[in-house]
Amino acid sequence: MKAFVTGGAGFIGSNLVDRLLSLNHDVVVYDNLSTGRLEFLEEASTHGQFRFIQGDLLDPDTLRKAMEGSNFVFHLSANADVRFGTDHPEKDLQQNTIATFNVLEAMRANSVQKIAFSSTGSIYGEAPVIPTPEDCALPVQTSLYGASKLACEGLISAYCEGFGMQGWIFRFVSILGERYTHGHVFDFYKKLRDNPNELFILGDGHQKKSYLYVQDCLDAILTATEKAQEAVNIFNLGTDEYIQVTQSVGFITRHLGLQPELKFAGGERGWIGDNPFIFLDCSKIRRLGSSPRFTIEKGIIKTLKWLQENAWVLEKRESL
């Protein structure tokens, strides 16, 4: 495989890159380094089958040229910030919807037929059925992030139908693990590092969410792209369990040996458009033989250990 990985310097992307190289595939990473980190590609960059191109998905010419010679696109680049959509609504439109359109057009120009895409359980909005299956009732969008990811799914599916492409769409729960640089474990760890005696928590702590360890996520992606061969293949990726925010806080503080006073912002939702209960029915990917090896608790601990060993990711970066 000649893989083209957008967002390949990011959390999930760089882990995928290492995995693909270990499987002897050629890998081109395309990343604008707005949130990605070259440090995550240090090992990859020693590899002869690896190439890094710094570029933006909103620059179609550079993108098209960069994709030349590839035959499989892993499109992981995104504005992944579900929380702050209403602060800058154009960000989800540009970095998700329009960026994905540009990726598909670059594929067309280069006759690349296959695309795997990181979508999100957020597209289900506040699902009436939990655990939520892939074919649940057409949901009403509650976040600009979810809306943009659903728009991307629609584009990919329409390109598959219209141009004979093949797509794998993965609706992730939150992913945890090495190189994790945003999300609640990151936030809580950082806050506790600044002040071990107090932890401020958005919402009332009762939000229930599911999480998946990054290597389990990659296992599922590679299983699906190998075994699922419809024109459009859609899979929920998650664990078969969920936890409350307060449980997560318990795992974190226990691991760190801390007993902070917990302060809650209150309210059922952590932020506007937050979904107080995300839990996906993953039986479709299970039927392909893919199950996570790590529990949510183990994923959280592995994430914390990595953060402890890589304090540099907690520092504010200089502008590039």
Add this chain to the structure above:
Amino acid sequence: MKAFVTGGAGFIGSNLVDRLLSLNHDVVVYDNLSTGRLEFLEEASTHGQFRFIQGDLLDPDTLRKAMEGSNFVFHLSANADVRFGTDHPEKDLQQNTIATFNVLEAMRANSVQKIAFSSTGSIYGEAPVIPTPEDCALPVQTSLYGASKLACEGLISAYCEGFGMQGWIFRFVSILGERYTHGHVFDFYKKLRDNPNELFILGDGHQKKSYLYVQDCLDAILTATEKAQEAVNIFNLGTDEYIQVTQSVGFITRHLGLQPELKFAGGERGWIGDNPFIFLDCSKIRRLGSSPRFTIEKGIIKTLKWLQENAWVLEKRESL
């Protein structure tokens, strides 16, 4: 109401404008006249409560200024051409998705809270359940047009959630009636006018579709915006019947007194991404007391009569 109608010089838009004026509302039409016709606004323009602004939805500054003082947006402007999406994929992205984003941003800038939007039954792709209800299983998109309209729905819903707006989303079947200027009745009529002895039909003639007469469509829109008061209100709009293409040809040729030889392109689909069976479950709008007064056959005859009386719309226009 101070209504702002995008695409107000178009087929459905101009009919809506006349209706709103007859109900004593103020109306601003915003239209770039790319497919809209000033002729459709002749009667409206004699009205003191009417104002026309020529502008493009891809010009956010002009749009924002034009919307000042309005309090209800009817967003009907769109690339409505479901058939030729693969010829120019950027058209659906720009004229539907990005244009809708610009409308929502202009609303935000002007503190306009309410939007009614013309979506489409095409968002259901090839629905496994027919007649298809609003809450059918999350569909896989088959056309760039449908994908872009679903993206617009997602944006509108997320803005309602994120910015306290209120939205009415209408998933239309094909609309028929006065000022109809594209679609199969238009195409067939035009072809038969050029050659009454032969009619070339895309697909095998067995595609089954539903149609709604434009005044019945407007009745339903105005009923819903008055009676449905959720944050996001989604309604299928159609008739409780469908016809095959060959039946439609029968209605048309009988009305015109012609007996052309029918030639079929063949194939289940009329074009890439065509859905061979579109029939919507409209029980949700029926429960609000809205039912069409005209059958599909009557809608087709009314459309034909209008085309016969308005031959000028069949002529190719000079570029503006």
